[in-house]
Amino acid sequence: MSEATHNASHQESTTQDGTEAENALSVRNVYKVFGKRPAEVIKRLKSGKKRAELTALGTAAVIDASFDVKKGEIFVVMGLSGSGKSTLIRTLNGLWAPTQGSVVVGGTDISAISDKELRKVRQEKISMVFQHFALLPHRTVLENAAYALEIQGVAKAERTARAEKVLSMVGLGGWGEKYPSELSGGMQQRVGLARALCAETDILLMDEAFSALDPLIRREMQEQLVVLQAELGKTIVFITHDLNEAMFLGDRIAVMRDGEIVQIGTPDEILTNPANDYVAQFVQDVDRTRVLTAGVVMEPPLAVVTISGGPRNALRTMRDLQVSAAFVVDRRRKYQGIVRDRDVMAQVEKRATDLAAVVRNGIEPVSPETALNDLFGRAVESPIPLPVVDDDGRLVGALPRVTLLAALGNVPSTTGEFPVVEVAVAPIPEQMVTAALAQYEGVAK
């Protein structure tokens, strides 16, 4: 699957209710209760009791979880320890049978099948990466990577060839003969990932897969996972307690607390529109620059002049808005560049009617998908707000520095109070502009 499809699914997920066919995974009203009287616990939970009141009867690890995971999506389940996320992910491949509710994997309800059929589903449809890697220490890296294929009954020569291919894909080509204990943590988890990829299942479950790694290695693995996912089009359910990780990886995120899913949404939705105080508190610490994109925080571009309007109109617009520069677009609103008031005034004074002559192209426009993280450097260098253009080259917004700062501080990004074009250079005083215009108009009359 291409990057584009990946993005497409990202956007659809919020608006469109998936039908059975495009869901890789479907979870309906799943409860998992450990303890003496699970059925009684569920009954009382349904009648409104809280989980903390029922500890004598049993521990409700997962309470009424329902969600769909679409094909090719990275679905992140995020929560602190004890929130039930690890139990939830284990119900998805039947390591735990749900106490109540159904889990449908690729069209098969795995809560209603025999052990043998369940093993078949695990072999063919859903594989897993573990927090502490869970490699077989008495086997080589290659044998570990080929483990799933061995279980599937693939002949030795073929599984060796396939495992070698996947190992080089995760950057471990040539390490096949080593033993896991001879590898660093990051490399061991690459083996874990290779083992899961080698199974060639459509769905990949990742249980805190990067949590045991150093921050630098973790970042590297996250980026590699995104690249691999774009290349292979796997459906990934990723468990983490790290919100930054969730925001970076997730097409959608489910936030769990005390066994319940409190919110499901895209990273933007979770960040900008938290469902309750708990989520709000949680997202306070997130590195917003990695999550928020230009498209989310940008402001409507007000200081816009059209190239066909000519220098006089442009100068008047800039005077009215008290700005020293403006974006220039053509009749189809395609971004052309910027103009400076001094240049435009010179044109006016020269009686020239051509605005195109003074349009500058020094500022490269940004795409709405760009993360804020990548914009700070450019915002600093640019004397005027960064223009945001869509895929067709149309100007859709502007990013003044103050907006970037506001986004960081979680201040509502569009206040309407900021001048749309902030001034690095003070605008020409109003009287002078008016005088110039008047002079021109006088001559014209």
Added chain:
Amino acid sequence: MTPDFRIPLGDWVEVGLDWLTTSLEGFFALIRSILVGAYDGLEWLLAAPPYWAVIVVFAAIAWWASGWKLGVGTIVGFAVIVGVDQWSNAMDSLALVIIATVVAVAISVPLGIWAASSLRVSAIVRPIMDFMQTMPAMVYLIPALVMFRVGVVPGIVATIIFSMAPGVRLTELGIRGVDKEVVEAGHAFGSSPGRILRQIQLPLARPTIMAGVNQVIMLSLSMVVIAGMVGAGGLGGDVVASLSRIDAGLGFEAGIAVVILAIFLDRVTASFGKSKTRSSTKAA
């Protein structure tokens, strides 16, 4: 001064034993002939060749299992046994220990695996093992004697019962101690429980299981002397004889032979537990 009540436990045991010996006579006879056959065969194998040939074989095993030091030590140790004229007795006892260990391991390891798979089984097996291990060993000799008559067989049977417990315990412990996530990984990739046992649990539990086997062997050796009381012969026979004759010299000679056998078996089996897997450290 007898108390007012008396539990007739001894009577019950005797009644039970009588019933067992009469109703299962054929079964006991079968066991007896199997054990006698195995023992005679093994004893012949160890005692028939010239002693130096046997010592060379033992030294080679020790060298292969551990290294040249243990190989040399084995030659010296067994030469001492020959020197104190206990060679033939030592081979008898070794045959007994090997037979008892093989049977005890064949019973205790599967039992341990079963106990590891189910808390209920574990809860039942554990007190039985406690009972078997703490009951004074000589007590087993009496019913064994009744069932299998005088000779080497009651010695073997009593040894098996007495030495089984650590085999069961350490097997259960070893399998329960295998990293849960690795076992989960087996399940997650669709492996069957039998395959997980073979490919994951047993290999990873091997050091602990081998420690259990090692303990079984050591306990068997310690029973050898006691088995001498029921006519099992070997080193035990000489120790019992020296006791009745107050012959400290003979007792010590037989005793030192037991010690040498113990050290040899312990070092060899201990190195089986460690070697071969390149590293059994947990992935972390």
